[in-house]
Amino acid sequence: MQVRTVPLGIAAGVTGALFLCAGSASAAAQTPWWIQIALPGTRLAAVQATGSRVVVRTSSGQTLLSPDGGMTFVADPSLPPPSASRIAAPASLPGTMVAVAGDGTVWRRAQNGHWMQSLLLLPQSLVQGVPRVTSVTAFAQPLSAAVYLSTDGYSVLVSTDGGDDWIRANPGLPESVFGLSADSALKSVYAATSTGLWVHRLQAFPAPPVYTDQSLALRWVGIALVTVAVSALAMLLLMRVMRAIAGGTVGTGGAAT
Amino acid sequence: MIAAKRAAQQPWGPAAAALLIGTLAIGAALLIPHAFSDPNSVDPNVIRLSAVAVILIAAAFLRASLAPARPVLLALVAITASFSLLSGAPQLLNIVLGSRTPSPAAQVFWASLAQLIVTLTVAGVAWRVLAPALRPHLRLARFGPTAAIAGVVGVALLVGVAMALPATLLGREGIQPVAVARDLPWLGPAAVLQALSQELQFRGLLMGALERVAPRWWANLGQAAFFGLSHLAVSYQGPVGPFVPATIAFGLLLGWIVQRSQSLWPAVLIHAAGDIAITVAVLPGLYGY
Numbered sequence: 001m002q003v004r005t006v007p008l009g010i011a012a013g014v015t016g017a018l019f020l021c022a023g024s025a026s027a028a029a030q031t032p033w034w035i036q037i038a039l040p041g042t043r044l045a046a047v048q049a050t051g052s053r054v055v056v057r058t059s060s061g062q063t064l065l066s067p068d069g070g071m072t073f074v075a076d077p078s079l080p081p082p083s084a085s086r087i088a089a090p091a092s093l094p095g096t097m098v099a100v101a102g103d104g105t106v107w108r109r110a111q112n113g114h115w116m117q118s119l120l121l122l123p124q125s126l127v128q129g130v131p132r133v134t135s136v137t138a139f140a141q142p143l144s145a146a147v148y149l150s151t152d153g154y155s156v157l158v159s160t161d162g163g164d165d166w167i168r169a170n171p172g173l174p175e176s177v178f179g180l181s182a183d184s185a186l187k188s189v190y191a192a193t194s195t196g197l198w199v200h201r202l203q204a205f206p207a208p209p210v211y212t213d214q215s216l217a218l219r220w221v222g223i224a225l226v227t228v229a230v231s232a233l234a235m236l237l238l239m240r241v242m243r244a245i246a247g248g249t250v251g252t253g254g255a256a257t
Numbered sequence: 258m259i260a261a262k263r264a265a266q267q268p269w270g271p272a273a274a275a276l277l278i279g280t281l282a283i284g285a286a287l288l289i290p291h292a293f294s295d296p297n298s299v300d301p302n303v304i305r306l307s308a309v310a311v312i313l314i315a316a317a318f319l320r321a322s323l324a325p326a327r328p329v330l331l332a333l334v335a336i337t338a339s340f341s342l343l344s345g346a347p348q349l350l351n352i353v354l355g356s357r358t359p360s361p362a363a364q365v366f367w368a369s370l371a372q373l374i375v376t377l378t379v380a381g382v383a384w385r386v387l388a389p390a391l392r393p394h395l396r397l398a399r400f401g402p403t404a405a406i407a408g409v410v411g412v413a414l415l416v417g418v419a420m421a422l423p424a425t426l427l428g429r430e431g432i433q434p435v436a437v438a439r440d441l442p443w444l445g446p447a448a449v450l451q452a453l454s455q456e457l458q459f460r461g462l463l464m465g466a467l468e469r470v471a472p473r474w475w476a477n478l479g480q481a482a483f484f485g486l487s488h489l490a491v492s493y494q495g496p497v498g499p500f501v502p503a504t505i506a507f508g509l510l511l512g513w514i515v516q517r518s519q520s521l522w523p524a525v526l527i528h529a530a531g532d533i534a535i536t537v538a539v540l541p542g543l544y545g546y
Contacts, residue, residue, distance in 0.1 A: 033543060108435065120432040122538060125423045154430050157540065164435040168428075168542025175425070206543065208298035219299040223290045227305040230289070231312035234282035238274060238313070242322050245270035 033171040034156075034191065034198045037070045044192035046135070048082030049183035056192055057081040059178075069186050070197055084135035084179050091138075092145040096162030100133050106149065108163025118163040124153050134178045141184035144202055148189055150177035156191060173198055267390060267470040271325030275317075276467070276479050279333045280486065282309050287490055302345035303337070303490050310337040318386075328383065328391050328466035335379035336458045336487060343372040343451070362443035369450035376454040380462060393465030395457065399520040407514050408523035412530040419534060427503075428495025429538040437537055444536045452529035459484045459508065460515045460524050473516050481508030494541030507531070 043059040054066040056073070063081045064073040089097040095111040098118060108118035121130050131153025138147045148169075149157045155170035155177055170177075179192035187202040211219065286305045290296040296305070310333040317323040317330050346368030351358050358364065384392060424430045459480050467476035485505030493500050511524040 117434050120434060122424055122429060122431055123420070124425070126421050154425070154540075157431075164433070164439070166431065166433055166540055168430070168540050168544070171543050208301070209295065211295075211298065216299060219294045219296075222294050223296055223300055223305055226289050227286050227308050228312075230282050230285045231309045234278050234309070234313060235316045238278050238316075238326060239320065239322060241274040241278065242271055242326065245268060245274065246322075 031201060031203055033169065033203075034173045034200050036172075036196055037199045038066070038073060039064075039196040042196050043194050044178060044197060046082040046084050046179035047181045047190045047192040047197065048179075049181040049186075049188070049190045051183070051185040054181075054183070054190060054197075055079055055082045056197060057179075069183070069188070070190060070199060082179070082181070085137050085181070086135070088136040088138035088147050090145050090147055090162070091140055091142040093162045098136055098138070098147045098149070098159065098163040100136055100149075104130075104133050106133060106136075106163070108159075110162060110164075118159075119149070119157070119166055121151065121154065128153070135180045137180040137182045137189065139182045139184050139187075139202075143184055143187055148180050148182065150180045150191065152176050152178065156180065169200075268325070269471040269475075272329050272467055272470045273479075275326035275329035276463075276483065279310070279313060279330060280483055282313065283333065283337065284486065284489075302341045302348075304341050304345070306490060307334075307337040307341045310334045325391070328387055328393055328469065329463065331379055331383045331387075332393070332458060332462035332466055335376050335462050336483075338379070339372040339375040339454055339458065340487075340490070342375055343368045343454075346371050360443070362440040362447075366443040366447040366450070369447040369454070373450045373454045376457050380457060383462060383466075391466070391469055393462050394468055395461040395465055396515060396519055396521045397457075397461070399518075400522045401518075401520070404518040404520035404523045407518045407520075408526035411510075411514060411523055411527040415527055415531055416534065419538075426496065426499055428540060428542065428544075429534070430540045432538055433540075441533075441536065445533055448532035448536060449525075449529045452525050452532055456511070456515075456521050456524045456528055460512055461521055464512055464515070468516075477509060477512035477516060481505050481512055484508035494544075495535070495539045496542075496544050 039056070039058075044056050045059045046057045048055045049070070052067065052069045054070045054073075056064050056066075058064065061081075063076060063079045065076040065079055066073045086100045087097065088099075093111070095109070095113070097109040099107050099109075101107060105117060106119040107115055109115050121133070123130050131151040134150045134152055136147065136149045138144075145160045145162070147159045147163060149159070149166070151157065153175055155168065155173050155175050157166045158169040159166045173191060174193045174195045176194040177191050178194070181190045182188070183190065189200040189202070191198040191200070283306050286309045287296075287303065290300070290305070296303075310330065314327070314330040314334050317327045323330075347361065347364035350364050350367065359367070380395065387393075419427060419429055463483065464476050464480040467479050471479075482505060485501045485508055488501050488504045491500075511527060514527070515521055515524050
């Protein structure tokens with residue numbers, strides 16, 4: 001599945017998808033963007049996922065292994081603890097790369113090899129500082145152009161153009177995310193958060209449904225009827241109110257003609 | 258003085274009725290289709306709102322009894338029609354220019370210019386067809402030291418408040434240097450054009466018309482309420498929850514500044530700064546998903 005580039009008017013699509021609509025095209029249920037799959041209530045510090053094998057490190061220092069894509073976990077002290085990734089290169093955009101520098105700044109390399117600062121996070125409030133960038137990841141297989149960036153404060157951000165533009169892609173997810181890992185085999189991104197392990201199954205960004213000609217025409221007819229009816233009612237109401245205000249002498253009292 | 262006396266003689270009821278009934282009609286046209294259709298996909302440029310406003314103003318010009326409602330209804334036409342054009346112009350450019358269509362940011366600029374032209378056209382119509390006593394105060398001619406100071410202080414206040422509020426409330430979470438360098442040369446001027454258009458619509462045509470017949474505070478409240486509610490039709494890319502209340506408060510502040518300074522320009526400056534700040538510092542997101 002290919003993640004589509006987010007258009008400027010993404011909010012329109014998101015809002016549209018949420019409204020109760022007639023017709024199968026718009027009534028299709030959306031898969032949640034993030035789903036909590038394991039270790040609820042456990043604060044996790046890092047995650048690493050490869051071919052259904054998921055390893056997490058808890059904030060208390062314990063290393064846990066899941067052989068089944070994060071469904072079940074067992075403690076395994078012999079495993080080296082996963083560490084947060086600081087560099088990501090999506091296979092779908094050869095030559096591009098996003099890296100987190102030692103000072104926490106985010107940089108991107110364009111396909112022409114030019115490096116530029118990609119993202120500058122702002123303070124959370126007057127009393128809170130700038131959130132820490134905790135990890136960055138992308139799919140090693142050409143499944144999606146998305147680069148995922150986790151922060152301790154602004155949850156998860158996604159770029160689908162090699163780090164030029166970023167959007168918040170965290171519906172459902174807590175604001176503190178300490179590690180991310182993309183698993184190409186399961187087409188999933190795992191997030192180690194303050195409330196446990198979450199997963200995002202690769203899917204297209206929400207977009208307004210596209211209607212067939214006939215369906216579109218019927219919907220336009222309905223909208224047009226409502227528009228005409230509402231306008232007619234408003235016109236009648238306005239005339240009645242004007243008559244009442246003028247006390248039967250409409251147009252007098254210095255009003256424009 | 259003469260204008261003030263004339264204003265005092267005008268009944269406020271027709272303007273209030275036009276604003277209230279116009280708002281209800283536009284609101285109904287915006288929301289009712291959600292019950293049976295998918296208007297965000299079918300009519301993303303909210304042409305239906307423009308249609309309601311155009312039908313009402315046409316009726317007002319055809320029926321002499323609706324003449325006192327014309328100033329407010331003209332303002333509603335300027336707001337809705339120019340918004341539909343702003344929203345739909347990029348798509349229109351794609352259809353007309355095909356592969357020669359400019360970048361998305363350049364499309365927004367040209368759409369903003371079109372919005373200003375439509376707004377100025379409606380303002381010109383209002384100036385020509387309305388009786389002098391009902392012509393809205395546009396306050397475009399005046400820009401003195403008071404207005405300049407009000408504009409600068411307002412921009413500083415806006416930035417200060419935006420930085421003081423929690424980032425997640427407004428979505429002002431980060432700056433994207435690559436995107437800003439690419440888009441701001443187009444989106445910056447576009448924000449100025451949009452700010453001028455919208456100030457002319459809300460604080461010029463609408464508030465200026467209401468002020469002719471009603472006390473200042475009432476006129477300011479009326480335009481600010483409509484300004485905030487009209488943002489229900491806007492596809493804001495940041496957190497949607499605080500959007501309408503914040504824009505009502507912003508509208509009240511801009512209206513107050515325009516009334517105090519007797520100039521529209523401080524509001525244009527502050528509005529443009531706000532729109533540029535949103536372009537630069539608000540990260541869009543999958544809010545409400």
